[in-house]
Amino acid sequence: MRFLISITYDGTNFKGFQKQVKLRTIQGEIEKVLKRINNNQEVDLIASGRTDALVHAKEQKAHFDLTIKIKTYKLKQALNSYLPKDIYVNKVCEVSNNFHARYNVKEKTYEYVINMGEYNPLERNYIYQYNKLLNIKKIKKALKYLIGEHDFKAFVSADEKRNNYVRIINKVKIKKCKNKLMITFTGNGFLKHMIRNIIGVIILISEGKKETSYMNEILNNQNKNHFNITAPAGGLYLKKVRYKEEK
Amino acid sequence: MRFLISITYDGTNFKGFQKQVKLRTIQGEIEKVLKRINNNQEVDLIASGRTDALVHAKEQKAHFDLTIKIKTYKLKQALNSYLPKDIYVNKVCEVSNNFHARYNVKEKTYEYVINMGEYNPLERNYIYQYNKLLNIKKIKKALKYLIGEHDFKAFVSADEKRNNYVRIINKVKIKKCKNKLMITFTGNGFLKHMIRNIIGVIILISEGKKETSYMNEILNNQNKNHFNITAPAGGLYLKKVRYKEEK
Numbered sequence: 001m002r003f004l005i006s007i008t009y010d011g012t013n014f015k016g017f018q019k020q021v022k023l024r025t026i027q028g029e030i031e032k033v034l035k036r037i038n039n040n041q042e043v044d045l046i047a048s049g050r051t052d053a054l055v056h057a058k059e060q061k062a063h064f065d066l067t068i069k070i071k072t073y074k075l076k077q078a079l080n081s082y083l084p085k086d087i088y089v090n091k092v093c094e095v096s097n098n099f100h101a102r103y104n105v106k107e108k109t110y111e112y113v114i115n116m117g118e119y120n121p122l123e124r125n126y127i128y129q130y131n132k133l134l135n136i137k138k139i140k141k142a143l144k145y146l147i148g149e150h151d152f153k154a155f156v157s158a159d160e161k162r163n164n165y166v167r168i169i170n171k172v173k174i175k176k177c178k179n180k181l182m183i184t185f186t187g188n189g190f191l192k193h194m195i196r197n198i199i200g201v202i203i204l205i206s207e208g209k210k211e212t213s214y215m216n217e218i219l220n221n222q223n224k225n226h227f228n229i230t231a232p233a234g235g236l237y238l239k240k241v242r243y244k245e246e247k
Numbered sequence: 248m249r250f251l252i253s254i255t256y257d258g259t260n261f262k263g264f265q266k267q268v269k270l271r272t273i274q275g276e277i278e279k280v281l282k283r284i285n286n287n288q289e290v291d292l293i294a295s296g297r298t299d300a301l302v303h304a305k306e307q308k309a310h311f312d313l314t315i316k317i318k319t320y321k322l323k324q325a326l327n328s329y330l331p332k333d334i335y336v337n338k339v340c341e342v343s344n345n346f347h348a349r350y351n352v353k354e355k356t357y358e359y360v361i362n363m364g365e366y367n368p369l370e371r372n373y374i375y376q377y378n379k380l381l382n383i384k385k386i387k388k389a390l391k392y393l394i395g396e397h398d399f400k401a402f403v404s405a406d407e408k409r410n411n412y413v414r415i416i417n418k419v420k421i422k423k424c425k426n427k428l429m430i431t432f433t434g435n436g437f438l439k440h441m442i443r444n445i446i447g448v449i450i451l452i453s454e455g456k457k458e459t460s461y462m463n464e465i466l467n468n469q470n471k472n473h474f475n476i477t478a479p480a481g482g483l484y485l486k487k488v489r490y491k492e493e494k
Contacts, residue, residue, distance in 0.1 A: 121335045
């Protein structure tokens with residue numbers, strides 16, 4: 001039986017999503033619990049994609065196959081009773097055997113949150129403590145360049161080698177609530193450090209170190225700029241994953 | 248020179264406010280930094296009161312004397328550059344030598360936050376994960392009994408020995424925002440575990456295990472009930488401390 005689960009996690013105390021020997025990862029923790037539930041037989045967890053160390057998820061999705069038979073509500077209960085406190089499974093569904101949590105992704109939404117007010121130690125792992133006002137008008141203008149299909153190679157971590165860096169961003173929304181700025185990106189896929197580098201660029205632009213058109217220049221040049229402006233991981237959330245068969 | 252500071256802290260990784268040998272405490276961390284600023288001479292930090300392990304503060308207040316001369320903005324800068332990331336000094340004022348951060352307290356406000364929605368790992372250290380609906384009508388009724396001057400001995404931690412357990416609660420406010428319940432208590436002083444036990448009692452009442460009048464019974468009996476219902480520390484915030492000389 002194949003199951004699809006929705007997962008919320010606090011990335012603070014993990015070395016990222018992907019399993020790594022001897023390191024505490026989200027995949028590692030969930031697979032340990034799945035093995036326990038699955039009569040001690042190994043289970044592979046296939047997620048919609050990885051998230052980096054310290055990045056959070058409000059709704060990550062992943063599938064896996066169990067050899068045992070179990071009702072979805074029972075499986076949800078079992079998962080949550082064994083999982084550590086910083087991972088929670090919100091939802092468990094049964095899916096067909098040709099469903100794939102990575103290949104079937106239609107759209108993902110990420111959110112990045114910035115505190116423009118004074119430093120707040122209570123938020124330090126959850127909201128980027130920029131602690132200065134941002135020029136929202138300039139930021140909005142710069143973000144508009146991202147909409148559509150682009151080669152995002154210039155925004156991607158140097159250690160991310162791929163054949164194809166083309167992705168489509170369908171929507172960018174910016175919301176201000178008191179001193180917090182929330183920027184959401186919806187698209188067909190995101191690459192390593194892509195959003196954190198985009199945030200880095202809009203901060204350069206907001207600070208007047210670059211013109212708003214700089215965003216467009218990077219997109220068109222496509223060469224890695226090594227600008228070294230990756231915004232902190234703790235402000236980033238995987239917020240939603242949508243699949244092709246969903247309405 | 249005597250200084251009064253406002254402090255925000257994330258209590259998660261501290262063994263409470265009060266200095267203890269070999270344990271990481273808020274007072275311990277701040278005094279270490281103050282000594283460094285004060286030419287390596289010891290400085291005593293006198294707070295408005297303690298907070299327990301895991302309890303947070305949005306605005307704790309404390310005073311201390313320095314033998315060196317320093318401008319308030321410089322002192323704020325120095326404190327925040329040396330303090331760990333989970334403590335932040337919001338404000339530094341110079342005060343007269345007869346000001347006392349504990350004795351001069353007029354009023355304190357504490358806030359307790361409860362999640363009535365589904366478990367959220369991102370909030371686990373900051374909001375009590377009760378994860379069930381509460382009966383707000385009953386809770387409001389029960390909380391009304393607290394207003395005024397009462398002997399709170401029955402609500403106090405067994406290890407808290409005092410001559411006087413009489414305190415005045417001036418205001419209790421209850422606010423619901425989506426699935427979150429925020430309850431604020433304003434009064435002339437609060438005892439160890441007092442608010443967390445009050446929360447425990449309102450939960451008993453909400454669940455129908457006790458009548459709303461049970462709150463009044465406990466207040467009138469004054470004997471320690473050892474009900475063992477102390478709500479988790481992570482949902483509690485010291486929110487505000489007001490002094491006599493303030494308008």
